[in-house]
Amino acid sequence: MGMFDGKTVLITGGNRNTGLYITEKFYREGAQVFMCGSTPDSTAAGVEKLEKMGVSGIRAIPCDVSDLSQVRAMFDIIEKEAGKLDILVNNAAHQGIGKPFVEMDPEYVMEVLGVNVRGGFQVTQQAVNRFFLKQESKGVVVFLSSNTAQRAIRNRTAYCASKGAINSMVKALALDLGPLGIRINACAPGYIYTERWDTLPEEKKSRRRLNCPLRHEASGGDIANVVAFLASDASSNMTGEIITCDAGCSCQHMPEDVDC
Numbered sequence: 001m002g003m004f005d006g007k008t009v010l011i012t013g014g015n016r017n018t019g020l021y022i023t024e025k026f027y028r029e030g031a032q033v034f035m036c037g038s039t040p041d042s043t044a045a046g047v048e049k050l051e052k053m054g055v056s057g058i059r060a061i062p063c064d065v066s067d068l069s070q071v072r073a074m075f076d077i078i079e080k081e082a083g084k085l086d087i088l089v090n091n092a093a094h095q096g097i098g099k100p101f102v103e104m105d106p107e108y109v110m111e112v113l114g115v116n117v118r119g120g121f122q123v124t125q126q127a128v129n130r131f132f133l134k135q136e137s138k139g140v141v142v143f144l145s146s147n148t149a150q151r152a153i154r155n156r157t158a159y160c161a162s163k164g165a166i167n168s169m170v171k172a173l174a175l176d177l178g179p180l181g182i183r184i185n186a187c188a189p190g191y192i193y194t195e196r197w198d199t200l201p202e203e204k205k206s207r208r209r210l211n212c213p214l215r216h217e218a219s220g221g222d223i224a225n226v227v228a229f230l231a232s233d234a235s236s237n238m239t240g241e242i243i244t245c246d247a248g249c250s251c252q253h254m255p256e257d258v259d260c
């Protein structure tokens, strides 16, 4: 028996990196899985990767979550094909990498917030209004936040701000939706091994690992396990929580390689 037998889940950004492992987790635990990438090509590439991981039968729908008309169209498909939704995982993110504050075009800030904040908001609103409020099983939402909402990283102003906004949105939604039986929580990862790590020199990987009290970044599977816990009845009395999963990084005042 799987943890999510009989459940229907939507995972945004389920086509790449951490999202692939979240998709795999729900599939292996028995859920009917819908996922989206931002474009037809990236979504189809995700399906190919999943098939190589032994994950088949995933319903992949291209959807730019920052575009309300595309979000509505994705929910039309879920309504037609599944007729219900039990779990939403807001994993899609714009990483907002490589723009120092002094050079950052305000339009770029809106682009990052458009995916991470507006995207999470409007996908959640569709899930709640179109499914959760009408169903006996009221539904669960898990956001992917980041430990950078609390302790910032350099040259990522828009991204850090978006993750702080997600944490506040999780708490606000918990208040509004808790009385309706809908739970909203977040997992806040630190370092996760993704395809971006494949391009890093070994020395940089080692320094990052030394800066983790557990001496290792998370795998996609580590994050998927936390997401699954927050989506399951094992967390049935939790809402409005931000669960950090960062190998202990946010416990420390100074990373080990500069500590004295």
Ligand SMILES: NC(=O)c1ccc[n+]([C@@H]2O[C@H](COP(=O)([O-])OP(=O)(O)OC[C@H]3O[C@@H](n4cnc5c(N)ncnc54)[C@H](OP(=O)(O)O)[C@@H]3O)[C@@H](O)[C@H]2O)c1
Residues within 6 Å of the ligand: 012, 013, 014, 015, 016, 017, 018, 019, 036, 037, 038, 039, 042, 043, 063, 064, 065, 066, 090, 091, 092, 093, 094, 095, 115, 144, 145, 146, 147, 188, 189, 190, 191, 192, 193, 194
């Ligand atoms: N990696 C880390 O170390 C780390 C640390 C802390 C928190 N997190 C958070 O954990 C989550 C997963 O991280 P990750 O590193 O695996 O992410 P990632 O590699 O940057 O992948 C982002 C995913 O979001 C999708 N996406 C981006 N813009 C979209 C849009 N407009 N509409 C729909 N989908 C969109 C991407 O789809 P496309 O393929 O179509 O672009 C991709 O599947 C994110 O929320 C991230 O912020 C990650």
